[in-house]
Amino acid sequence: MSVPRADLLQGTLDLLILQTLREAPLHGWGISRRIRERSKDVLEINQGSLYPALYRLEERGLIVAEEGLSEQGRRVKVYELSAAGKRHLKNEVAGWRLFSRAVERILTPA
Amino acid sequence: MAPVLQSRRTDPHTGLTIAIVDSLGNLARRLRRALGRTRFERQLDAELRFHVDAECAELVQRGVELGDARRQALAALGGMDRWREEARDTRATTALETLLRDVRLSLRSLLRSPSYTLPVVATLALGIGAMASIATLAYDVLFRPLPYRNPGELVALFERNVPRQRDRNLVSPVAVEAWRQRSRTLDSVSVLMPSSRVRRSRYCRSHYCHRRHTCASIAGVIGRAKRGVAR
Numbered sequence: 001m002s003v004p005r006a007d008l009l010q011g012t013l014d015l016l017i018l019q020t021l022r023e024a025p026l027h028g029w030g031i032s033r034r035i036r037e038r039s040k041d042v043l044e045i046n047q048g049s050l051y052p053a054l055y056r057l058e059e060r061g062l063i064v065a066e067e068g069l070s071e072q073g074r075r076v077k078v079y080e081l082s083a084a085g086k087r088h089l090k091n092e093v094a095g096w097r098l099f100s101r102a103v104e105r106i107l108t109p110a
Numbered sequence: 111m112a113p114v115l116q117s118r119r120t121d122p123h124t125g126l127t128i129a130i131v132d133s134l135g136n137l138a139r140r141l142r143r144a145l146g147r148t149r150f151e152r153q154l155d156a157e158l159r160f161h162v163d164a165e166c167a168e169l170v171q172r173g174v175e176l177g178d179a180r181r182q183a184l185a186a187l188g189g190m191d192r193w194r195e196e197a198r199d200t201r202a203t204t205a206l207e208t209l210l211r212d213v214r215l216s217l218r219s220l221l222r223s224p225s226y227t228l229p230v231v232a233t234l235a236l237g238i239g240a241m242a243s244i245a246t247l248a249y250d251v252l253f254r255p256l257p258y259r260n261p262g263e264l265v266a267l268f269e270r271n272v273p274r275q276r277d278r279n280l281v282s283p284v285a286v287e288a289w290r291q292r293s294r295t296l297d298s299v300s301v302l303m304p305s306s307r308v309r310r311s312r313y314c315r316s317h318y319c320h321r322r323h324t325c326a327s328i329a330g331v332i333g334r335a336k337r338g339v340a341r
Contacts (some may be wrong), residue, residue: 029161033168047165047187051157076160077153 018089025080
């Protein structure tokens with residue numbers, strides 16, 4: 001794999017997790033894999049920080065965890081976006097767009 | 111990849127009530143976790159094992175040898191123990207768990223040494239009891255509003271006898287009548303007589319109560335005379 005990897009900016013992990021869960025409920029490993037896929041291997045979630053982030057989000061009520069079954073039929077914790085999480089995500093996405101547009105404008109030579 | 115989900119939780123509506131319900135649910139969840147710690151640990155371990163297995167399986171699928179795949183999967187997670195601790199610390203329940211543990215420990219050590227516990231408990235009980243009585247008394251004597259309507263507007267008038275150098279003269283009915291008619295600041299005026307001349311009621315047990323009740327009975331005699339009381 002020779003794809004150049006980008007480091008995650010501080011605070012973007014939560015955003016990525018929430019956005020991933022917006023599409024469908026997933027278990028922890030599924031989330032990390034989905035983010036890798038969607039970013040075409042550019043973003044690699046540090047898996048050691050994925051689960052603490054998930055627990056943090058659950059603690060804040062932005063996602064809810066339920067017992068579910070994996071494709072292999074194993075019992076796993078499946079995470080799902082809560083209503084509060086949806087609202088939060090909407091704000092975060094708007095904030096991120098604003099931020100990235102501003103940075104892009106600065107990076108683009110006038 | 112097809113996400114699999116067996117059970118769903120219904121989305122709550124928006125609004126204040128839901129916020130309260132949410133926070134109650136939050137509290138309940140935390141308590142449940144604090145008390146059912148082992149269950150959480152089990153879930154955590156299961157989640158971890160699943161992650162490593164899934165990662166490993168994918169690596170094998172890509173052609174990595176099984177042993178290497180497992181090592182790589184574990185390494186990617188950054189060592190299970192490290193982040194397991196981190197995940198535990200992330201949960202706000204940790205503080206609650208610590209508190210519960212501390213309370214349990216204190217109770218146990220207190221029970222172990224009754225020669226220390228008993229005097230302490232007795233001292234605390236005495237202190238709290240004394241404080242409570244003093245507070246009750248202070249409230250009754252100092253703070254409790256008088257049991258009348260608009261107690262803040264009650265005033266006491268006294269007549270001073272200058273020639274005889276007496277601070278409190280027995281006011282003559284004529285003087286009271288004059289106050290009643292000419293006063294522009296008092297709504298009404300009533301007289302408080304020496305206790306021997308006032309009908310005692312069942313409320314008059316102590317001197318303190320007796321004085322208060324004398325006033326009250328006057329207010330009753332005057333009807334709705336709630337503003338001025340002369341004595």
